[in-house]
Amino acid sequence: MEQIIIMDGPDIDRTLKRMAHEIWERNRGGDNFYLIGIRRRGVTIANRIARKLQEFEGVTIPVGALDINLYRDDLSEIASQPVIKKTEIPFPVTGAKILLCDDVLFTGRTIRAALAGIIDMGRPQVIRLLALIDRGHRELPIQPNYVGTVVSTSRDESVEVMLAEDDGIDQVIITRGEINGAES
Amino acid sequence: MELSHKDLLGIEQLTAQEISLILDTAVSMKEVSAREIKKVPTLRGKTIISMFYEPSTRTRTSFEIAGKRLSADVINISASSSSVVKGETLEDTGRNLQAMNPDLLIVRHACAGAPKLLADALPTPVINAGDGSHEHPTQALLDAFTIRERLETLAGRSVLIVGDILHSRVARSNILLLNKMGAAVRVCGPLTMMPRAVEQLGVEYVPCLTDAVRDADVIMMLRIQKERQQGARFPNEREYSRFFGLNRAVLRHARGDVLIMHPGPVNRGVEISPDVMSLPYSIILDQVTNGVAVRMALMYLLTGK
Numbered sequence: 001m002e003q004i005i006i007m008d009g010p011d012i013d014r015t016l017k018r019m020a021h022e023i024w025e026r027n028r029g030g031d032n033f034y035l036i037g038i039r040r041r042g043v044t045i046a047n048r049i050a051r052k053l054q055e056f057e058g059v060t061i062p063v064g065a066l067d068i069n070l071y072r073d074d075l076s077e078i079a080s081q082p083v084i085k086k087t088e089i090p091f092p093v094t095g096a097k098i099l100l101c102d103d104v105l106f107t108g109r110t111i112r113a114a115l116a117g118i119i120d121m122g123r124p125q126v127i128r129l130l131a132l133i134d135r136g137h138r139e140l141p142i143q144p145n146y147v148g149t150v151v152s153t154s155r156d157e158s159v160e161v162m163l164a165e166d167d168g169i170d171q172v173i174i175t176r177g178e179i180n181g182a183e184s
Numbered sequence: 185m186e187l188s189h190k191d192l193l194g195i196e197q198l199t200a201q202e203i204s205l206i207l208d209t210a211v212s213m214k215e216v217s218a219r220e221i222k223k224v225p226t227l228r229g230k231t232i233i234s235m236f237y238e239p240s241t242r243t244r245t246s247f248e249i250a251g252k253r254l255s256a257d258v259i260n261i262s263a264s265s266s267s268v269v270k271g272e273t274l275e276d277t278g279r280n281l282q283a284m285n286p287d288l289l290i291v292r293h294a295c296a297g298a299p300k301l302l303a304d305a306l307p308t309p310v311i312n313a314g315d316g317s318h319e320h321p322t323q324a325l326l327d328a329f330t331i332r333e334r335l336e337t338l339a340g341r342s343v344l345i346v347g348d349i350l351h352s353r354v355a356r357s358n359i360l361l362l363n364k365m366g367a368a369v370r371v372c373g374p375l376t377m378m379p380r381a382v383e384q385l386g387v388e389y390v391p392c393l394t395d396a397v398r399d400a401d402v403i404m405m406l407r408i409q410k411e412r413q414q415g416a417r418f419p420n421e422r423e424y425s426r427f428f429g430l431n432r433a434v435l436r437h438a439r440g441d442v443l444i445m446h447p448g449p450v451n452r453g454v455e456i457s458p459d460v461m462s463l464p465y466s467i468i469l470d471q472v473t474n475g476v477a478v479r480m481a482l483m484y485l486l487t488g489k
Binding site: 067069070071072075076078079080081083084085086087088116117120121122 | 185186205208209211212213215216219220221223224225226229254484485487488
């Protein structure tokens with residue numbers, strides 16, 4: 001098993017700053033703009049983006065948290081039922097411009113589940129997608145609007161985003177060999 | 185983390201961690217019921233059969249709604265309209281239903297152990313929805329969920345259960361659960377309705393209701409179960425109500441914010457007076473609301489591989 005750190009704390013922060021500027025450039029002055037993070041690290045990323053928008057532009061963008069496990073398409077295939085965390089969307093979804101945030105974009109199945117989950121709560125005007133890492137290997141026609149870094153990987157590698165709030169440290173690691181599975 | 189048993193036959197089989205997992209999952213499930221579109225696709229294509237061999241409105245409806253909110257197909261069978269009236273045994277009914285590939289069976293039966301009989305005979309998971317005087321685990325779980333929602337934790341809380349402890353499966357399941365979660369349980373009721381050596385269940389028996397309510401965080405009133413009693417356990421309902429009914433006079437001895445619970449259906453004016461049911465700390469209807477979330481959690485957790 002071989003581990004390579006591809007991003008450290010300052011790298012992640014720089015990338016999030018750049019994405020926050022990009023987001024504001026495209027959504028400036030718009031009403032009903034909200035962030036929704038996919039539990040759990042997507043929520044952390046959404047919170048950090050919201051904090052940066054507050055810092056740079058003085059705007060407060062509400063952040064929601066979405067647990068996609070009730071919408072997974074592989075529940076009858078995986079060994080044990082995933083633990084379900086609470087979905088908390090503190091704003092009306094109908095008519096909203098939503099930026100969906102996740103840490104790693106891989107097959108696209110998590111995003112499909114998230115879209116189904118959001119649409120069950122109402123009819124947003126638009127949903128856009130942000131991912132800190134895009135590692136390729138899509139199985140569905142899903143593309144991000146904002147990407148931190150594109151990393152070329154092989155299927156048997158695993159990409160792990162660690163964030164201080166969840167894991168005590170900021171870094172992105174690629175692990176090669178032995179691990180054979182998709183991360184959520 | 186997952187449940188270690190195929191079935192949910194009683195609280196007895198659960199560890200404290202498993203109880204917490206079920207209650208935590210139910211918190212997430214409750215959010216679904218608050219939505220405008222109260223449905224998620226999680227159990228799409230799964231078939232749930234509920235077999236009720238005893239009357240029920242709350243529990244049966246609650247299971248049915250829980251299954252439907254998770255997109256499962258729920259089929260209800262009641263004894264009066266099934267082949268039971270033609271003399272089919274429970275096990276044969278079970279095997280026939282099994283032949284149609286259900287993913288979960290829910291069983292309520294007047295005989296203790298009936299769900300276990302099916303669980304042992306069939307590969308499908310079975311949820312006990314109440315068996316005789318044995319256990320009613322989903323009721324205890326929804327009670328625990330409701331207490332936790334109000335008081336944050338169960339550990340260290342003092343819960344009083346009043347009524348027919350001898351015949352009540354609700355009491356048995358609740359006592360087991362509360363003990364596992366570190367709450368202190370007190371029971372009160374006529375001595376004729378107490379199991380022999382009731383202290384061995386891990387509870388304190390207080391014979392007088394006004395003494396028993398003192399310092400309790402929660403008072404759980406049980407229904408007088410006319411259908412399960414043989415012979416006279418008390419002279420008449422009026423006398424029972426005088427000594428063991430919850431009313432405002434008794435509540436003067438209790439904490440001002442004591443939570444009042446009842447598993448339903450209520451015999452108004454017997455075990456609980458109608459004005460007490462509408463007090464702000466009466467959370468009897470919260471129990472019903474939470475029953476759906478707890479049953480959704482169990483359906484989700486038990487239909488995994």
